Structures are given as C-alpha cells and as structure tokens.
Amino acid sequence: MEGDQAASANAARKEETQARQRSTIGFPYADLNTAVDLANAIHDHVGSGDCDDDQLAAWTNQSVKSSGFRTQIYAARMFGVLEGEGSRHRLSELGRSIVDPNRAREARAKSFQMVPLYKAIFDGHRGGVIPPTAALEREMVGLGVAEKQKERARQVFERAAEQAGYFEHGRNRLVMPGIAQGPSREDENPQEELHGGGNGSGGGGGGKEPPIDPIIAGLLARLPKSGDVWPIAERKLWLQLLEGSFQLIYKDAPAKLSPPPGDADYRKEHGMPPNPEAKGSIFD
Template sequence: MAGNDNGAAAGAQTAEEKKRFRSEIEFPYTDLESAVEVAKTINVKAGSSCDVEELAAWMGQSATGGTFRTRIGAAKMFGLIEGAQGRVTLTPLGHDVLDNSGVAPGARVSAFLNVELFNAMYEQFKARTLPPPPAIERQVVELGVSPKQKDRARQTFMKSAQYAGFIDSATGRFVKPGIVQREESAPEKREEEKRRDGGNDGNEPPGLHPFVQGLLKELPKAGDVWPEEKRKLWLDTAASIFKMIYRDAPSTSDGMPWSGKE
C-alpha cells in the first residue's frame, strides 16, 4: 500500500515538474529576422504560397526537423505566415514586411507586438531603458516563461527588438519606433493639389475664383485675331465678375477712398 502511495506521489511530482518547465506565455524560439527570412523565401520562390516540403527544401532543411519546425512556428507567431493542409501562405503582414516602398518598418513593429511575451514586455518597459540580462530573465519568468527557457526567451526578445527598431540608438530606451507614412504617388499628389486649388489644371495661379478661371480660359492666344467687339464684351464681362466677387475699399469721412494707411 505504501508503495502505491509513493508511486502516486512520484507521479504527481513528475507532473508538477513538467508544469514548471512548460511556459505559460507564448514566445518564438527564433527571432524576427529569421522569421522574415522564411517569408522572403516563400515570396522569392513561390510568390505567396507553397507546400511545406518545398519550403523546407528551399531552405536546405528537413520538413520534419526541429530547426525547420521552430522557424515555421516563429513565422506563424509573428503573423507572417499561416498554414493548412501541408501548405504555408504569406499573410498580408508577411507581404508588408517585405515591401520596399516604406511599409516594411511598420510591419516589423506589428510583427514584434504580435508575440504575447514581447507585447507584455513592451507594456512593462516602454519608454524606459531595459535592465541587464539577469533582470530581463527574471521578468520573463514572472510573465510566464519557464525558468528552463528564460535564456532563450531573452535572446529572441532582444534580437527581435533590435531588428524591429525598438531599441533607440541615441538613448537606449525601449520605445516603439516612429513610422514614416507611405508616400503618396505622383498622380495622387496632383489630384490633391488640384482639389486644393479649386480644380484648376495647373495653367492658372492657385486660389483664383472659378469665374476668373473661366474668364482667363476665354482669352485667345497671343497673335490670334480678336475682334474689337469681342474684346469689349470680354472686358465688360470681366468688370461684372470683378464687381461681384471683389469688395470696394471703404470710404473715409471726407469721401476719399481709404488707403489702408494711418
């Protein structure tokens, strides 16, 4: 009977030990840069999606090997890929992190914060200088990382933070990097400028009243024939438009137009 009790106690202790060595918060076993390389391989070789076995071959690894599975798991945790039925596919974030138009830095920030542990560390230390490695390891254990895995968690956290730009080079503080917005394309800029200028196509100075713009468009080119009667009509029309859209200067007490000077 005593032997059974000892066996039960041993079994309970083993279960407790296993629990101690299992992390209760998610973190990748490889860093963000390594995960981006996975996304890049998919993009270069297949565009957006490929079989797991193909990806492993392109990376020179075994599809059932621990190293390959670790890198795939990290890329999924960062939100760069998703997998189903033996295939892996780039997510929109996975495409953005490879974009050369200025989107990639912001995508790296999002990928870093997708990791539960890294996001918790950001909330804990944002705008502060990160503590020494032993203190970081104590913190990740408090957040739920197994003591047995604290060193690995610290390393992937620090490497990923550096790669995503969270460590300010000037102050050493742990801060979210500023992200430059995507530049508008030239056609978009021209359309915006056109709207601001009242819709003119660039041939008239900006800020002109639409009636004046229309009036200017009626002017013939220099050297063209312009009969005197039509010139008079244009000038009369201009006078009417100017009277409608502009104000006269207020008169002074002596009836003279006010000059605007004291």
C-alpha cells in the same frame, strides 16, 4: 503498498515539475529575421499562393524533419508573417507587407508586437527603460515563461527587438520605430488633381492646362463638400478672400488712350474709316 505510494508521489512531483517548466505565454525560439527568410522564400516562388512543408524546406535548404525548420515555422506564425492549416503555408497580410521594401519597416515593427511576451514587455516599459538581464529574465518568468526557458526567451527577444528597430535609441529602452508616411497622390501633384489628371481632355490637343495659383488652389481646397453646413457669414468671408486674391494675383487692363483732337476730321478728309475707339465722332 508503500512502494505504490512512493511511485504515486514521485509521479505527482514529476508532473508538478513539468507543469512549472511549461510556459504559459507565447514566444518564439527563433528571431524575426528567420521568419522573414521564410516569407521571402514563399514570395519569391509562389507570391501570394501557398506551399507545403516539403517545398518550403527545399527553398530554404533545410530538412523538413529538422527541429530547426519546425522552430522557424512556429516563429513565423507567432510573428504573424505566415498563416495556413497543417503543413500548408502562405503569406499573411502582414507577411505580404514585410517582403515589400516600401512597407517592411512598419511591418517588422508590427510583427514584433504580435508576440504576446514581447507585447507585454513593451507595454510594461513604455516610456521608460527595460531592466538589466537578470531582472528582465525574472520579469519574463513572472509573465509566464518557464524558468528553464528564460535565458533563451530573453536572447531571442533582444535579437527580435533589434531586427524590428526597437533598439534604435539604445538597448535599454523599447521605442516604437518612427514610420515616415510617403506623400499621397494629392501631395505629389495637387495641380494635377485640380485639373482632373492634367490630360486636357476638354480640348487643346491633350496638353496640360496652366496651373492654378497656389492662393486660389488653397481657397478652393477649403470649400465644404456639397450638402455640408456652411454659414452665410463664412461664405461672405470666403468670397472676400477670393476677391482680395484676384486683386493680388491679376492685373487690371491698361487704360485706353483717347484719339488726339481733330482725328475724326483728318480721317474723313483722307478717306480713312473712323477710329472705333473714338466716341462722339461725326460718324456716330
């Protein structure tokens, strides 16, 4: 009887210990670069198609049965780079961005915050500094990382933060990387937009139309859309600005000179046609 009770107590303690060692918040055991490696392998071989474990392991020179390969798969899905069911894998929308050099920086920054643990730490220290190593590990435990996993969780977290660009302003603070927005098509060539692509389809042998003055283009850009409310006072002001722009941009025609005195008689005497510019001549 006592032996059974002791065995039950030992089993309960073992179960309690295992429960304490089980993490309750998601985080990967492999860093962001390993996830990107898998994404690049899929992109290079099947593009937006899917593949199975055997193919992906072969493409990355790994054994499909190795724990390292399974760890990479788990990390890639945790970072939001891969998706699929069972042993089938394909790039997610974020994964397609992360293999694109023009979008990789932004995609890496987003992937970092796909991890629940990393998102919690980022939100908790936004605008401040993150604590030193020991304190950071204690914080991770408080967020749900198992005690025995805290060191590895911190190490992978720091590597991933570096790879995602969050340590660009120092390793003691997490700063969302700045993403430079590329120029839009309108910004690259506003005159082309105004002229319907600049193909000159209305005539002229397909050549480009002359560019509109920036002042006029700016006023045209301020026109409301059809059907929008546009008060009369604002319409008048817009027309006044347009008229003033015309005076600034365009020149008046040169004044025409009147024919010299006696010009009509001279032309008549020598059998010349009348001067079309003359007014009130004897030929009128």
